[in-house]
Amino acid sequence: MSKASTTSYPKDKIKILLLEGISQSAIDEFHRAGYTNIEAFPKALEEAELVKKIKDAHLLGIRSKSQINEKVINAAQKLWGIGAFCIGVNQIDLKAATKAGVTVFNSPYSNTRSVAELVIAEAIMLIRRIPEKNAAAHIGDWLKDAKGSFELRGKTLGIIGYGHIGSQVSIMAEAMGLKVLYYDIEPKLGLGNATGVRSLSDMLKKSDIVTLHVPGGSGTKNLMSATRIKQMKKGSILLNLSRGDVVDLLALKEALVSGHVAGAGVDVFPVEPEGKGQKFESPLQGLPNVILTPHIGGSTEEAQVNIGSDVAGKLINLLDSGATVGSHTVPPLSLPLQEGTNRLLHIHHNKPGVLSEINSIMGKMDVNIAGQYLKTNDDIGYVVLDIAKAPSADILKALQDVKHTIRARVLY
Numbered sequence: 001m002s003k004a005s006t007t008s009y010p011k012d013k014i015k016i017l018l019l020e021g022i023s024q025s026a027i028d029e030f031h032r033a034g035y036t037n038i039e040a041f042p043k044a045l046e047e048a049e050l051v052k053k054i055k056d057a058h059l060l061g062i063r064s065k066s067q068i069n070e071k072v073i074n075a076a077q078k079l080w081g082i083g084a085f086c087i088g089v090n091q092i093d094l095k096a097a098t099k100a101g102v103t104v105f106n107s108p109y110s111n112t113r114s115v116a117e118l119v120i121a122e123a124i125m126l127i128r129r130i131p132e133k134n135a136a137a138h139i140g141d142w143l144k145d146a147k148g149s150f151e152l153r154g155k156t157l158g159i160i161g162y163g164h165i166g167s168q169v170s171i172m173a174e175a176m177g178l179k180v181l182y183y184d185i186e187p188k189l190g191l192g193n194a195t196g197v198r199s200l201s202d203m204l205k206k207s208d209i210v211t212l213h214v215p216g217g218s219g220t221k222n223l224m225s226a227t228r229i230k231q232m233k234k235g236s237i238l239l240n241l242s243r244g245d246v247v248d249l250l251a252l253k254e255a256l257v258s259g260h261v262a263g264a265g266v267d268v269f270p271v272e273p274e275g276k277g278q279k280f281e282s283p284l285q286g287l288p289n290v291i292l293t294p295h296i297g298g299s300t301e302e303a304q305v306n307i308g309s310d311v312a313g314k315l316i317n318l319l320d321s322g323a324t325v326g327s328h329t330v331p332p333l334s335l336p337l338q339e340g341t342n343r344l345l346h347i348h349h350n351k352p353g354v355l356s357e358i359n360s361i362m363g364k365m366d367v368n369i370a371g372q373y374l375k376t377n378d379d380i381g382y383v384v385l386d387i388a389k390a391p392s393a394d395i396l397k398a399l400q401d402v403k404h405t406i407r408a409r410v411l412y
Contacts, residue, residue, distance in 0.1 A: 011035050014319065015056050015078075020044050020063040022085045023308030033316045051075040059315050061085055062092075065274065070096035081318050083311040087111065087298060089328055090216075098329040098379050101347035101406035105314040105326050109164045110306035111298025115213075115241055116168040118267070118297050120176065123209050124152055125291060126237045126263035132288035148262070153177030158207030160200065160223070161214035161242065162188040169211060170194045181207060204231040209239065216243035226251035229261065237263045241297040244268040253283045256290065263289040267297045322384050322411050331375035331382045341370045341386040343411040344396070349404040350381045358383060361398045380406065 011034040018026065018040040027038060044065040045053060054060060054076040061083045062068065068082060073096045082092060084106040097104050125131060128149045136143045157173045159166045159182040170180045170191055180194040181203050190196050197203045204210060210232060214220045224238065224247040232238065238261055240247045247266070255261040266284060272295060273280050284290050317323040317334075322345050325334045330347060337343075348354045355374055362369055362385070371386035389395075391410045399408040 012037055014058045015039070016059045016061065017053055017057040018061040019050075019066050020085075022061050022063065023304040025305040025308035026061065026083075026085065026312040027308075029309055029312035029316060033320070035316070035319070047072065054079065059083065059319070061311070061315075064088065064091055066091060068092040068097075073097055073100050073102060076100075076102070081105065081315050083315045085304075085307050085311045092328075094328055099406075101330065101380065103318055103324050103330040104328045105311055105318075106328070107307040107310040110310050111300070111303035112164045112168050114300040114303040115165050115297040116172055118293075119169050119211050119239055119241055119265075120172050122239055122265035122291050123157070123173075123211075123237065126239075126265060126289060127152055127155070127209070129263070129289055131263075131291055135288070155179070155208040156181060156206055158183070158203045158210045159194075160184075160203075160210065160212045162190075162194075162196070163213060165241075166211075166213035167191055167194075169213065178209075200228070201231050204228065205233055207233060207236060209237045211239040212242045212246055214242050214246055216245060220246045222246070222248045224248060224252070226254070229255045232261060234260055235262045237261070237265075239265040241265070241267040244270045244272065249283050253287065256284070256287050263291075265291040265293075267293045268295055324382065330380065331377045333373055333375045333382060333384060335371075335373055335384055338371055338386050341388060342391050344385040344387065344391055344399060344408065345411050346383040346385070346399055346402070346408045347406045348381050348383070348402065349406065350376045350379055351404045354381060354402060354404055355383060357402050358385070358399065361395075361402070362387070365395055365398065367395065 014035055014037060016030060016035060016038045018038060021042045030038060050072055054072060056078060057076060058078050058080050060079060063086045068091060070093050073093060079102050081103040082097065084092060086106065087108055089104060089106050092104055094104060133143045153176065155178055157178045157180050159170055159180065162182040162184040166182060170182060173180050174192045181197050182190065182194055183197050183200045183203050188196060214223065226248055229251050238252065252264060256264060269282055282292060284292060314326055321335055321337060322343060323334045324330045325332045346358060368388040369385060370388050373384040375382050396408065396410055
């Protein structure tokens with residue numbers, strides 16, 4: 001049984017809505033899988049227009065600007081999945097999506113290399129004081145001197161957050177001749193010669209360059225506070241390509257002006273413009289030896305291609321097999337296709353007795369269960385049934401009538 005022949009619903013009838021200029025690689029993936037009913041827009045849609053467009057959509061693809069709130073999700077009665085073709089999912093109301101049984105995917109690691117390369121590039125630019133020399137050259141000043149400019153080799157890089165990006169930075173930094181220290185709240189095995197430290201304060205005091213790679217949230221807000229910045233080695237450099245609220249920018253400005261911090265590279269900000277061309281403001285503007293970039297750490301052609309293929313692949317697996325691995329809403333299941341069976345999907349509120357009622361229905365309707373899978377989270381449960389008997393309208397109706405059901409459908 002091939003995936004191309006399994007879906008019960010004609011593939012050309014499955015509507016896919018893509019917003020914000022998602023990479024052609026995603027469209028190519030859908031086409032290769034037989035899904036051709038695709039409507040793509042180069043920008044995000046206003047809420048009213050999005051509500052109209054999403055009513056008949058089975059899949060929605062967005063990037064970071066589209067706001068998928070409860071009103072939008074409730075308007076999407078046919079929606080099976082949302083693909084966030086980016087790193088985060090903050091723009092999606094995950095509680096509303098969970099309540100509606102809509103599977104939400106993203107691509108948290110596809111731009112790892114792009115971010116890591118920019119970290120190394122900015123470290124080199126800042127330690128050589130390139131931003132201020134570049135600015136001077138543009139206005140006719142010739143700042144040809146070696147004062148305050150150093151090689152990267154032999155310096156110490158301190159990495160806060162040793163996950164996918166932090167560890168990639170670690171590997172690249174060692175190749176450049178840097179000594180690497182790292183700090184993480186969870187025990188992590190260092191790659192190469194990188195050394196884990198227990199004390200963040202101690203690492204800050206020893207590092208010539210500090211780079212942040214931590215998630216957002218209350219636990220990391222203003223992680224680099226005025227107190228932490230004062231703990232940094234005098235003349236060191238601070239890089240933040242993680243989340244906009246993890247550094248106190250006013251405290252960083254004070255440290256840059258006083259000379260305690262010699263340079264900074266910031267790619268993310270507490271408040272960012274909603275779109276290209278809108279006015280951007282930051283307390284770090286106008287400071288020498290500061291690199292400010294518009295949240296482009298992962299914005300490379302290669303990263304967008306990788307993200308397109310990754311998220312589209314997850315959505316295709318959802319359509320073809322019911323797989324939900326990587327989902328932020330529906331519990332994760334990855335299921336092999338079984339020859340000679342038909343597959344039913346059932347999403348329900350996580351209440352006792354649902355599976356028992358499903359099995360009772362199958363028994364009463366003389367349906368042999370060839371395979372059964374259940375996964376739950378705090379809110380919902382996801383059941384996949386492989387049955388030997390071709391599913392009838394009566395079987396589907398019985399599943400839909402099970403108490404606490406959110407949605408049920410025949411996959412093939």
